[in-house]
Amino acid sequence: MFYRESWVQVDLDQIKENVQWLRSQTNRQFIAVIKANGYGAGDASVARAALAGGATMLAVSSLDEALSLRYQEITAPILILGVVDPAQAELLLQYDLTVPAVSLEWVKELIQVPIKGLKVHLKVDTGMHRIGTEKVAELQAMLSLLKANGADVEGIFTHFACSDNPDNQMTEDQAARFEAVVDALKTPFRWVHSCNSDAAVHYPKAPGNAVRCGLAMFGVTSYLTELKPCISLYSRLIYVKQLKAGQSIGYGATYTTQGEEWIGTLPIGYADGWIRRHQGRSCWIEGETGEFVGRICMDQAMIRLPHAFPVGTKVELIGPHIPLEQVAQELGTIPYEVLTLLSDRLAKVYIENGRIREVANPRLDRLMQEK
Numbered sequence: 001m002f003y004r005e006s007w008v009q010v011d012l013d014q015i016k017e018n019v020q021w022l023r024s025q026t027n028r029q030f031i032a033v034i035k036a037n038g039y040g041a042g043d044a045s046v047a048r049a050a051l052a053g054g055a056t057m058l059a060v061s062s063l064d065e066a067l068s069l070r071y072q073e074i075t076a077p078i079l080i081l082g083v084v085d086p087a088q089a090e091l092l093l094q095y096d097l098t099v100p101a102v103s104l105e106w107v108k109e110l111i112q113v114p115i116k117g118l119k120v121h122l123k124v125d126t127g128m129h130r131i132g133t134e135k136v137a138e139l140q141a142m143l144s145l146l147k148a149n150g151a152d153v154e155g156i157f158t159h160f161a162c163s164d165n166p167d168n169q170m171t172e173d174q175a176a177r178f179e180a181v182v183d184a185l186k187t188p189f190r191w192v193h194s195c196n197s198d199a200a201v202h203y204p205k206a207p208g209n210a211v212r213c214g215l216a217m218f219g220v221t222s223y224l225t226e227l228k229p230c231i232s233l234y235s236r237l238i239y240v241k242q243l244k245a246g247q248s249i250g251y252g253a254t255y256t257t258q259g260e261e262w263i264g265t266l267p268i269g270y271a272d273g274w275i276r277r278h279q280g281r282s283c284w285i286e287g288e289t290g291e292f293v294g295r296i297c298m299d300q301a302m303i304r305l306p307h308a309f310p311v312g313t314k315v316e317l318i319g320p321h322i323p324l325e326q327v328a329q330e331l332g333t334i335p336y337e338v339l340t341l342l343s344d345r346l347a348k349v350y351i352e353n354g355r356i357r358e359v360a361n362p363r364l365d366r367l368m369q370e371k
Contacts, residue, residue, distance in 0.1 A: 005238060047069055079099075100157075107146060126159075163203060240305070240310070272299075276295055318338070
């Protein structure tokens with residue numbers, strides 16, 4: 001149930017189909033990336049849909065994201081992609097979580113506590129220069145120490161920096177470096193992965209027996225594919241009025257009506273992730289377009305309507321007529337940022353088996369569970 005007429009709609013059926021298509025194209029093990037609360041769509045629901053589509057492992061950015069999935073009874077293997085404090089080894093073991101080994105210093109700190117059975121993937125830096133090491137000797141030392149202390153070093157991975165650009169030589173260079181490192185370590189890793197979403201789609205010769213896909217599950221890549229979008233954002237008009245010419249709208253009076261205009265108000269604002277840069281952009285109302293006028297407020301936004309609409313009329317902000325890629329381009333950013341900005345103030349409406357499966361209100365649902 002939700003009481004504020006702005007919501008994210010997630011088509012779980014399409015997520016399953018997208019994962020199935022990606023698996024058929026890559027013919028590798030599939031790691032579904034569920035970072036940032038499932039890219040704003042709800043971590044557990046997205047995870048279950050991805051697993052139903054054939055994912056064999058999940059990946060998140062941090063320990064708290066991994067614990068969130070475990071607390072919601074997700075039992076599949078989970079790989080944490082970011083740096084985890086070695087002092088949290090007990091939690092990692094307790095919840096059967098997989099952690100990246102990012103440096104020799106990190107490993108030396110980790111082995112100060114019992115780590116028998118801890119699942120580890122070595123992180124290789126092939127050019128992203130974010131975390132990980134590129135030194136074979138260091139990786140060999142890390143591998144030896146981990147094994148000597150009972151860790152299960154089951155995987156090795158790297159991350160491509162420019163896979164969204166097919167003409168960029170860097171992806172080829174990174175792939176070659178990664179392959180050379182894997183060969184030098186002479187270890188039969190169960191998981192070898194380098195491909196993110198874009199590389200999984202367009203770079204089939206990348207080394208590894210698994211791919212890591214996040215945004216592609218939602219039907220968004222930098223390449224033409226059969227993937228279909230599955231996340232939409234909607235709101236409803238809560239107030240409509242006609243103004244005469246010369247009336248200013250919103251904070252700072254940044255818009256003034258040019259003639260008699262119908263202005264509608266939506267219950268969505270920058271606290272929901274609908275940031276102020278949306279001013280001047282379009283939305284879709286029953287086959288026509290409206291324009292965001294005046295500054296986006298914290299909780300509300302105003303749109304210029306082509307004519308009067310009844311209060312309660314549904315407005316599409318992201319969806320079939322306003323694609324996510326278009327929104328990102330007009331904001332001068334990327335689809336990842338648009339989605340992950342969406343806050344938990346927005347209710348989630350999940351579509352499964354062709355009908356509404358669940359309406360989730362993250363804040364109220366959490367409070368009700370605590371009662």
